[in-house]
Amino acid sequence: MLSILIPTYxxxxxxxxxxxxxxxxxxxxVFEILCLDDHSNDQETIQKNERINTFSNASYTVxxxxxxxxxxxxxxxxxxxxxxxxxxDADVIPVHKNFITKYIETISEEKEVIYGGILxxxxxxxxxxxxxxxxxxEREALSVQQRQEALYLRFLTLSFLIKKEVFQKxxxxxxxxxxxxxxxxxxNDLKHAEVHLTHIDNPxxxxxxxxxxxxxxxxxxxxxxxxxxxxxxxxEHNDILITKVFKRVKKFGVNRxxxxxxxxxxxxxxxxxxxxxPSMFVFDLYxxxxxxxxxxxx
Numbered sequence: 001m002l003s004i005l006i007p008t009y010x011x012x013x014x015x016x017x018x019x020x021x022x023x024x025x026x027x028x029x030v031f032e033i034l035c036l037d038d039h040s041n042d043q044e045t046i047q048k049n050e051r052i053n054t055f056s057n058a059s060y061t062v063x064x065x066x067x068x069x070x071x072x073x074x075x076x077x078x079x080x081x082x083x084x085x086x087x088x089d090a091d092v093i094p095v096h097k098n099f100i101t102k103y104i105e106t107i108s109e110e111k112e113v114i115y116g117g118i119l120x121x122x123x124x125x126x127x128x129x130x131x132x133x134x135x136x137x138e139r140e141a142l143s144v145q146q147r148q149e150a151l152y153l154r155f156l157t158l159s160f161l162i163k164k165e166v167f168q169k170x171x172x173x174x175x176x177x178x179x180x181x182x183x184x185x186x187x188n189d190l191k192h193a194e195v196h197l198t199h200i201d202n203p204x205x206x207x208x209x210x211x212x213x214x215x216x217x218x219x220x221x222x223x224x225x226x227x228x229x230x231x232x233x234x235x236e237h238n239d240i241l242i243t244k245v246f247k248r249v250k251k252f253g254v255n256r257x258x259x260x261x262x263x264x265x266x267x268x269x270x271x272x273x274x275x276x277x278p279s280m281f282v283f284d285l286y287x288x289x290x291x292x293x294x295x296x297x298x
Contacts, residue, residue, distance in 0.1 A: 001030040002104065003080035003164075007072040008090035009038040011208070012048045016093055021055045023100040033058035036076055039066040070172035070182045073157075077167050085167055089158040091208025095119055102202045103161050112195050114161040116202030117147065131212035131278045138280055140206070147199040152191040153241070157183040159204045166195055176234070181225045188239050212274050219283075223291050242284070246291050255292040262289035 004020055006013055017033055024031050033055070039062065040046055052060035067075070077085055084107060086100075096102070099116075106114050120136045140156060147154040170189045172182055190197060210218065226243055229235045237247035249255050269286040272279055 001082035002084050003082040004033045004086045005076035006035045006088050010040045010042045011090040013090045014048050014051045017052045035060040037062040038072050039063050070174045073172045086161050092204040095203045112166045113197045115155050118206050119203045127276045128211045129209040132209045132215040144199050144201050151197050152187045155187045258289045258292040259296045262293040
């Protein structure tokens, strides 16, 4: 028995639900599809999503107020009826027609969390979306073998299956700001709780490509959140690659030089990242120098 849980905000998820519903309806599996809208502003999108209520065992509900990414996922799990929860982000779509079947076939008593991976379309998008596309293809669209090399670090919450009893122990943290890294913290909590994580080849396409400007903004916000996580001991330096590197450069005093690099070359870094051929090295350096700058400035 499976509860499929989809949070959304100002995004048309009717095609996603239609595809998932069609796939699972071909099985004998008992299911429900619960969709919660985090108080969207776009009435046209809401009207499109209301079509979901015409599907059997599916519902779409608009919340009376915005509660944020972590809280809405926890609320979906609380409302779920069944023992296994399949979380899916609004801006994904299964790559294969046996997506649901493959997840179902992987379920067993010893499994606790199952992650199928993500892919990005092969066709290069227009320039304003290139940075997010390149980052996704290089850093997120990884094979099972690549993900197994760092089980928790390479786990993303765009699409994953989890036992309800496990989720009740390791929920999304509602105390953090509604700004990035809730999935990083969730993965880290799974690691420290020694939850068994299984990587399989069952990807979804990530469709919602931010513009490069928006992705840079979100990435820098993520760096700010990392400072907060470290300060409040929600993560350790070695839990995430950028904070692990930050710890090393600080140990040798290089952090002050990197802080100056952010002030001197930040605009040049950004110019590269907004180009049609952005460098992931520059992206990493931009974030690391900003982290050093924030740490010294505090």
